[in-house]
Amino acid sequence: MTALVANLPVAVFATAFVGVAAGAAWACGTSVLAPPPADDEEAEEAVEAPSPAYPRAVALVTALVAVAAVPPLAGALGDTRIDLGGGVYDLAGTGAALLIAAVVALLAGLLAYRRADDRRGVPLVPDLRAALRGEVYVPPGEEPVEPEQPAATVRNRGVFIAFEGGEGAGKTTQARLAAIWLRDHGYDVVTTQEPGATKIGMRLRAMLLDRETTGLSIRAESLLYAADRADHVTNVIAPALERGAIVVSDRYIDSSLAYQGFGREQPVDEIARVNEWATGGLVPDLTVLLEVPPRTGLNRLSAPADRIESEPQDFHERVRGGFRALADAEPDRYLVLDASRPQAELSREIQYRIREILPDPIPLGTEDATHTFPAIRDV
Numbered sequence: 001m002t003a004l005v006a007n008l009p010v011a012v013f014a015t016a017f018v019g020v021a022a023g024a025a026w027a028c029g030t031s032v033l034a035p036p037p038a039d040d041e042e043a044e045e046a047v048e049a050p051s052p053a054y055p056r057a058v059a060l061v062t063a064l065v066a067v068a069a070v071p072p073l074a075g076a077l078g079d080t081r082i083d084l085g086g087g088v089y090d091l092a093g094t095g096a097a098l099l100i101a102a103v104v105a106l107l108a109g110l111l112a113y114r115r116a117d118d119r120r121g122v123p124l125v126p127d128l129r130a131a132l133r134g135e136v137y138v139p140p141g142e143e144p145v146e147p148e149q150p151a152a153t154v155r156n157r158g159v160f161i162a163f164e165g166g167e168g169a170g171k172t173t174q175a176r177l178a179a180i181w182l183r184d185h186g187y188d189v190v191t192t193q194e195p196g197a198t199k200i201g202m203r204l205r206a207m208l209l210d211r212e213t214t215g216l217s218i219r220a221e222s223l224l225y226a227a228d229r230a231d232h233v234t235n236v237i238a239p240a241l242e243r244g245a246i247v248v249s250d251r252y253i254d255s256s257l258a259y260q261g262f263g264r265e266q267p268v269d270e271i272a273r274v275n276e277w278a279t280g281g282l283v284p285d286l287t288v289l290l291e292v293p294p295r296t297g298l299n300r301l302s303a304p305a306d307r308i309e310s311e312p313q314d315f316h317e318r319v320r321g322g323f324r325a326l327a328d329a330e331p332d333r334y335l336v337l338d339a340s341r342p343q344a345e346l347s348r349e350i351q352y353r354i355r356e357i358l359p360d361p362i363p364l365g366t367e368d369a370t371h372t373f374p375a376i377r378d379v
């Protein structure tokens with residue numbers, strides 16, 4: 001609207017108003033993003049926490065680009081005289097450039113709102129009105145949660161995150177770091193791996209990875225991995241998810257699809273079917289795929305190569321292509337990362353992505369009683 005005003009004093013007041021509003025938005029945004037002050041013990045981690053420098057830098061660059069781009073744009077657009085029938089309206093080039101900037105800002109704002117919306121599906125205005133009254137808005141038709149209702153019935157399922165990748169991609173390290181981060185935020189976390197997370201699984205693992213195992217048929221190999229997975233789901237993953245824990249698994253079904261399917265050149269849909277049956281159809285909420293060229297990954301390994309690792313280079317190339325194809329087919333459920341990037345950067349991206357699927361660590365009833373909700377701040 002400021003862009004459309006042709007009267008200087010009105011434009012000055014309108015600009016001052018826009019400035020105050022922008023300043024308030026900036027102050028709110030930076031305080032929400034700022035990491036909490038770290039005490040000594042946490043100082044080391046605080047270094048790892050993303051700093052508000054990133055949004056600051058983005059804002060600065062945007063401002064510089066705007067300063068550089070608006071004058072030439074205004075010049076190019078030139079002044080326009082619009083005939084309104086009864087009179088004329090002079091739209092200056094600067095006004096038109098500002099209008100374009102406003103539309104861009106509006107779109108960016110909408111996008112940011114959609115990404116940052118912590119209560120999807122709840123309309124903004126009634127939610128704000130309720131917040132002003134100190135209440136929590138409940139959309140009509142949704143029964144308010146009874147405070148005496150135990151949390152377990154409200155949230156009876158946890159979150160399942162799988163880490164996948166070829167040899168030496170650093171999955172194990174990233175899975176561990178993600179689990180530590182989640183525990184720090186008060187979540188009940190179960191870290192586990194395939195093959196060999198259960199007692200039976202350990203025996204299957206020995207069979208599968210021992211280089212002394214020779215002549216194992218491809219179907220038997222696929223079934224042994226699926227058997228390990230069935231035991232893993234029944235005895236470790238499903239009970240943990242039922243009690244609402246976050247399960248972080250180093251490898252899951254995709255490893256069978258990539259290694260036994262793509263690597264061994266077997267029909268992937270058949271292996272998927274066997275595994276669906278073995279797991280009762282349990283699919284991770286998020287799969288983090290760490291990508292590394294097989295040559296680099298295999299060179300990173302310190303222990304002597306096991307039965308699978310000692311497969312030829314082209315086998316590992318097919319495995320890599322297989323993982324990629326799986327991720328490309330379902331981009332919403334995957335986070336694909338280049339494993340050659342610095343570890344801290346990878347952890348941070350993984351944390352960003354995991355945050356999107358996390359339930360609130362505090363039972364709903366507690367929030368209703370205190371009218372506040374905790375925010376995870378170190379991102």
Ligand code: TYD
Binds near residue numbers: 257
């Ligand atoms: P592991 O020592 O756990 O390897 P990594 O440290 O690379 O995760 O051994 C698992 C090996 O088993 C690995 O080479 C991949 C292979 N594998 C399959 O071939 N199919 C599967 O379904 C799974 C889970 C693993």
